[in-house]
Amino acid sequence: METKELTCINCPMGCLLTVEMDGDEIRDISGYTCPRGKTYAEKEVTNPTRVVTSTVKVVGGRKDRVACKTQYDIPKDKIGAVMEAINAAQAQAPVVIGEVLIADVAGTGVDVVATAHAV
Amino acid sequence: MNKVDIVIVGGGPAGLAAAVAAYDDGAKNILILERDEQLGGILNQCIHNGFGLHTFKEELTGPEYADRFIRQVSERKIPYLLNTMVMEISPDRVVTAMNREDGMFQIEAKAVILAMGCRERPRGALNIPGYRPAGIFSAGTAQRLVNIEGYMPGKEVVILGSGDIGLIMARRMTLEGAKVKLVAELMPYSGGLKRNIVQCLDDFDIPLRLSHTVVDIEGKEHITAVTIAEVGADRKPIKGTEERYTCDTLLLSCGLIPENELSTAAGVQLNPVTNGPVVNESLETNIEGVFACGNVLHVHDLVDYVSEEAAKAGVTASRYARGEQNDDSGREIAVKAEGGVRYTVPVTVRPDHVEDQLTIRFRVGDVYKDSYVSVYFDDTRVRHQKKRILAPGEMEQVVILKKQLDETPDLKTITVKIEP
Ligand SMILES: Cc1cc2nc3c(=O)[nH]c(=O)nc-3n(C[C@H](O)[C@H](O)[C@H](O)COP(=O)(O)OP(=O)(O)OC[C@H]3O[C@@H](n4cnc5c(N)ncnc54)[C@H](O)[C@@H]3O)c2cc1C
Numbered sequence: 001m002e003t004k005e006l007t008c009i010n011c012p013m014g015c016l017l018t019v020e021m022d023g024d025e026i027r028d029i030s031g032y033t034c035p036r037g038k039t040y041a042e043k044e045v046t047n048p049t050r051v052v053t054s055t056v057k058v059v060g061g062r063k064d065r066v067a068c069k070t071q072y073d074i075p076k077d078k079i080g081a082v083m084e085a086i087n088a089a090q091a092q093a094p095v096v097i098g099e100v101l102i103a104d105v106a107g108t109g110v111d112v113v114a115t116a117h118a119v
Numbered sequence: 120m121n122k123v124d125i126v127i128v129g130g131g132p133a134g135l136a137a138a139v140a141a142y143d144d145g146a147k148n149i150l151i152l153e154r155d156e157q158l159g160g161i162l163n164q165c166i167h168n169g170f171g172l173h174t175f176k177e178e179l180t181g182p183e184y185a186d187r188f189i190r191q192v193s194e195r196k197i198p199y200l201l202n203t204m205v206m207e208i209s210p211d212r213v214v215t216a217m218n219r220e221d222g223m224f225q226i227e228a229k230a231v232i233l234a235m236g237c238r239e240r241p242r243g244a245l246n247i248p249g250y251r252p253a254g255i256f257s258a259g260t261a262q263r264l265v266n267i268e269g270y271m272p273g274k275e276v277v278i279l280g281s282g283d284i285g286l287i288m289a290r291r292m293t294l295e296g297a298k299v300k301l302v303a304e305l306m307p308y309s310g311g312l313k314r315n316i317v318q319c320l321d322d323f324d325i326p327l328r329l330s331h332t333v334v335d336i337e338g339k340e341h342i343t344a345v346t347i348a349e350v351g352a353d354r355k356p357i358k359g360t361e362e363r364y365t366c367d368t369l370l371l372s373c374g375l376i377p378e379n380e381l382s383t384a385a386g387v388q389l390n391p392v393t394n395g396p397v398v399n400e401s402l403e404t405n406i407e408g409v410f411a412c413g414n415v416l417h418v419h420d421l422v423d424y425v426s427e428e429a430a431k432a433g434v435t436a437s438r439y440a441r442g443e444q445n446d447d448s449g450r451e452i453a454v455k456a457e458g459g460v461r462y463t464v465p466v467t468v469r470p471d472h473v474e475d476q477l478t479i480r481f482r483v484g485d486v487y488k489d490s491y492v493s494v495y496f497d498d499t500r501v502r503h504q505k506k507r508i509l510a511p512g513e514m515e516q517v518v519i520l521k522k523q524l525d526e527t528p529d530l531k532t533i534t535v536k537i538e539p
């Protein structure tokens with residue numbers, strides 16, 4: 001049996017959640033004040049995901065960097081690999097908002113898109 | 120002299136939303152003045168996501184949120200000038216500005232909307248003893264360096280202050296390969312959002328030390344180490360709790376203050392608690408025809424509320440410019456902050472000028488659990504609303520219906536307070 005401690009981020013209460021795990025199986029979740037906390041804990045211990053935001057180097061324009069994000073959330077343990085791909089990438093100016101900068105980043109099936117314009 | 124209906128000072132989210140709302144209310148002769156080379160304000164450097172959940176029901180990054188409003192401004196062909204710094208606003212609303220092409224010029228405005236945003240507290244106010252070597256940055260400056268200029272200030276980082284910008288930068292610099300050793304917070308609670316503590320610190324195992332501060336900074340030319348100590352209830356360092364951390368960068372995330380030099384010079388009266396203008400229900404300052412919204416009025420943590428508030432200022436300014444908002448003969452009610460409530464916006468209300476409802480925004484000075492937000496009409500309690508949690512980092516609001524105001528013709532004071 002393993003115990004994991006989490007903080008629910010869904011509202012300012014920030015309830016401390018305790019999850020009892022047996023291998024990959026959830027045995028018990030406690031500490032939540034409302035159902036959203038339970039759902040959050042289930043997702044966090046089985047499949048935690050995040051949207052990664054950063055900047056990509058731009059060449060041939062006035063700006064050196066353009067802001068970017070993974071279009072959807074990616075598995076948390078892929079953050080490092082995604083950052084490596086972002087840091088290795090380069091975009092050609094002009095870049096428009098929403099443009100795909102890296103397709104299927106780090107094998108996640110998710111694209112990295114520009115979140116700003118760069119001219 | 121050039122004449123316009125409404126001059127908007129600042130092209131951040133507040134200025135943009137005010138412009139769009141004023142235009143849609145019928146004001147067509149609007150001019151936005153922005154000192155930066157692009158519209159969007161501080162959002163351009165806030166590349167993280169989490170913006171716009173209320174307004175657009177999706178999580179946008181700062182530049183994406185700004186882009187939505189910039190597009191609305193372009194669709195309406197609302198004129199704006201970039202790289203244009205407003206130098207002075209006179210009490211009779213003559214705006215003096217300057218840029219490369221036109222040099223110094225003046226515009227006569229029927230109404231002026233102040234939307235200059237805020238800046239970070241200067242570090243002098245921090246009272247850290249010792250040298251001031253290189254390598255000390257405000258969190259917002261570091262954010263601009265990393266996100267706009269693509270320059271990393273350092274590799275080993277200590278952050279003082281747990282406001283949202285500091286937390287966001289802890290994650291940002293970690294992702295860029297720096298080692299963030301800890302975040303120290305003087306207060307016994309964090310000023311940042313829970314979500315940021317979890318996703319910016321916990322995700323990367325960065326410790327948050329509450330009730331801790333920096334007591335010493337080492338390094339002659341460049342910072343080499345800091346010493347952190349625990350503080351007691353009096354916020355003074357406790358002897359024997361010192362710990363030394365080597366670092367090449369110290370980020371200070373110690374809060375924001377509204378940028379009101381222009382306003383004060385124009386004679387606008389400020390609230391000493393918020394450092395923003397004192398306004399009435401129409402977000403009009405004590406200078407007739409001068410309105411304020413966004414971070415220049417009071418520091419917001421959610422940009423959605425900035426847009427909402429600014430839209431209100433846009434509409435009231437547009438009406439003023441048409442000559443509709445100018446009757447001051449009706450009654451005026453004071454709004455007071457008491458018992459845990461630090462301030463309210465607005466501070467006066469003219470019921471004649473309230474449309475359907477009045478939104479009073481406020482902040483509390485401490486963390487309150489299972490308490491009540493109460494509203495009093497003079498001595499009568501008219502609202503008693505239970506809140507599981509109230510925290511200084513989260514802006515709160517109460518809504519009062521115009522009907523309630525009309526039903527109380529002798530009302531002198533509305534008081535908002537926290538009760539156990
Ligand atoms: C660093 C930081 C991080 C934030 N992170 C978040 C977040 O994660 N989520 C969220 O919802 N909110 C966040 N916020 C809050 C939100 O972004 C701000 O509340 C919002 O940007 C405020 O809008 P504003 O238009 O009032 O000010 P600003 O965006 O600061 O815009 C003010 C504009 O006025 C211009 N200006 C100032 N003086 C003059 C002058 N004299 N002449 C001409 N132009 C002038 C400035 O150049 C600027 O463009 C953050 C705020 C900051 C400061």
Ligand code: SF4
Nearest residue numbers: 008011014015034037
């Ligand atoms: S469990 Fe419910 S009450 Fe507790 S922090 Fe999460 S959302 Fe808020």
